[in-house]
Amino acid sequence: EDQVTQSPEALRLQEGESSSLNCSYTVSGLRGLFWYRQDPGKGPEFLFTLYSAGEEKEKERLKATLTKKESFLHITAPKPEDSATYLCAVYRGDQKLVFGQGTRLTINP
Amino acid sequence: NAGVTQTPKFQVLKTGQSMTLQCAQDMNHNSMYWYRQDPGMGLRLIYYSASEGTTDKGEVPNGYNVSRLNKREFSLRLESAAPSQTSVYFCASTGTGTSVTDTQYFGPGTRLTVL
Numbered sequence: 001e002d003q004v005t006q007s008p009e010a011l012r013l014q015e016g017e018s019s020s021l022n023c024s025y026t027v028s029g030l031r032g033l034f035w036y037r038q039d040p041g042k043g044p045e046f047l048f049t050l051y052s053a054g055e056e057k058e059k060e061r062l063k064a065t066l067t068k069k070e071s072f073l074h075i076t077a078p079k080p081e082d083s084a085t086y087l088c089a090v091y092r093g094d095q096k097l098v099f100g101q102g103t104r105l106t107i108n109p
Numbered sequence: 110n111a112g113v114t115q116t117p118k119f120q121v122l123k124t125g126q127s128m129t130l131q132c133a134q135d136m137n138h139n140s141m142y143w144y145r146q147d148p149g150m151g152l153r154l155i156y157y158s159a160s161e162g163t164t165d166k167g168e169v170p171n172g173y174n175v176s177r178l179n180k181r182e183f184s185l186r187l188e189s190a191a192p193s194q195t196s197v198y199f200c201a202s203t204g205t206g207t208s209v210t211d212t213q214y215f216g217p218g219t220r221l222t223v224l
Contacts, residue, residue: 043215095159101151
């Protein structure tokens with residue numbers, strides 16, 4: 001059975017303190033891995049798609065990387081506005097995404 | 110472009126009542142999805158529609174029905190609501206046909222409480 005596990009469940013950082021969020025997966029025939037950001041009371045907002053091991057993508061203070069078993073979302077010098085829940089999801093090419101449970105990130109000023 | 114819109118934003122039902130959640134997208138997407146999100150559980154797929162005229166069950170379809178009214182609209186119906194259906198419901202859409210991994214775009218959600 002396909003599984004997506006995110007860690008940690010919650011992470012609290014000081015402003016400027018860099019860290020990484022992990023998304024490990026077991027899925028046959030991965031076609032893509034997605035990262036989303038979700039603010040309280042809102043729907044998930046697309047961040048990145050990664051297609052193959054070794055691929056990296058960046059957006060502002062965020063960088064996503066992918067290996068054959070996991071993906072990392074690296075946050076460099078975060079600001080309070082980066083506080084949100086970050087979701088990852090895997091796609092097998094069957095029209096369906098399988099989501100992890102999310103990491104709730106809090107950046108203290 | 111409004112993207113994906115959902116109505117209502119909030120709803121409180123009594124056990125046994127029925128209701129329909131509405132979703133519409135203006136991005137000319139082929140595929141549409143209904144998810145529920147519960148604390149600690151992530152997003153779980155209820156039903157999806159790969160194209161107009163087709164619907165399929167997802168991970169947690171029991172207690173729900175769907176209708177793909179046309180290319181733009183995809184509704185989710187609770188025939189007899191139960192407290193276990195208290196959740197936040199999200200609609201999403203994808204698929205302009207340009208990529209096998211087209212991004213799913215989400216609506217703002219409907220917060221449903223069943224008493």
